[in-house]
Amino acid sequence: MDFFKYQGTGNDFVVVDDRNGTFPASNQALVEQLCHRRFGVGADGLILLQKDTDYDFRMVYFNADGAEGSMCGNGGRCIVRFAHDLGVFDQEVRFLAVDGEHKAVVNADSVSLKMSPVSGIEDRNGLTFLNTGSPHVVVFVDDLESLDVVAEGRAIRYSDSFKPGGTNVNFAQVLDDKSVFVRTYERGVEDETYSCGTGVTAVALVAHQQVKMVSPVMIKTIGGNLRVSFNHLDNGGFDDIYLIGPAERVFAGTITV
Numbered sequence: 001m002d003f004f005k006y007q008g009t010g011n012d013f014v015v016v017d018d019r020n021g022t023f024p025a026s027n028q029a030l031v032e033q034l035c036h037r038r039f040g041v042g043a044d045g046l047i048l049l050q051k052d053t054d055y056d057f058r059m060v061y062f063n064a065d066g067a068e069g070s071m072c073g074n075g076g077r078c079i080v081r082f083a084h085d086l087g088v089f090d091q092e093v094r095f096l097a098v099d100g101e102h103k104a105v106v107n108a109d110s111v112s113l114k115m116s117p118v119s120g121i122e123d124r125n126g127l128t129f130l131n132t133g134s135p136h137v138v139v140f141v142d143d144l145e146s147l148d149v150v151a152e153g154r155a156i157r158y159s160d161s162f163k164p165g166g167t168n169v170n171f172a173q174v175l176d177d178k179s180v181f182v183r184t185y186e187r188g189v190e191d192e193t194y195s196c197g198t199g200v201t202a203v204a205l206v207a208h209q210q211v212k213m214v215s216p217v218m219i220k221t222i223g224g225n226l227r228v229s230f231n232h233l234d235n236g237g238f239d240d241i242y243l244i245g246p247a248e249r250v251f252a253g254t255i256t257v
Helices: 028-035 073-086 149-157 197-211
Strands: 002-008 011-017 045-050 057-063 092-097 100-106 111-114 122-124 127-131 135-140 168-174 179-186 191-193 217-221 224-232 238-245 248-254
Touching (some): 002 073, 011 073, 045 073, 073 238, 149 168, 149 179, 197 224
Parallel strands (some): 135 168
Antiparallel strands (some): 002 248, 045 057, 179 191, 217 224
């Protein structure tokens, strides 16, 4: 089986062209092994590019634990870059993911991915919570560099407020009136990742609500820089949300399944 490795601001994925429908997607152990950083290719997740009769393609995303996951923003940008590399489309694309339709535009140095609308931001037992295609908590802190993201994030991810599915947890520090530094604990990976697309999207929207940042919000992550543009609706929701940043192929290989 041919596979490809893509990354978007350090969020890395095993990507497979499954337009012939032969990948054994029900084999959770196989997906987990491919994502393992010691015994496999190594990745935060695995993405299949599949055919769809109504769209340019379908994105199917699996977490590093092998379970099919919710929407992944950086993964969405990477699968768009992959489809572009394959010649599936020229510059603009429309595809289907687990949370519905997405559109994207590819440029030489970036992929702009339109995210799903967000109905609003809520208080969940004192924690700021919203769903940007995946569930996210956003916590603003003063010293993000020294924070134990794994310990603090895991405690919130498994707390009673978010059972049974759990949540992703983003810790954010305001850098100036236009930018935020973000670190994320991702469920499914069960660790801190270098970047999280749906997570930085969540932070940008909360920064607008709580810190009055205007669109676009600049995001610094461990793996690189992203920006999030959006439109704030009168009812408290958001639409025309775009996650914008780099996505690139790291390497390609062949593995026996």
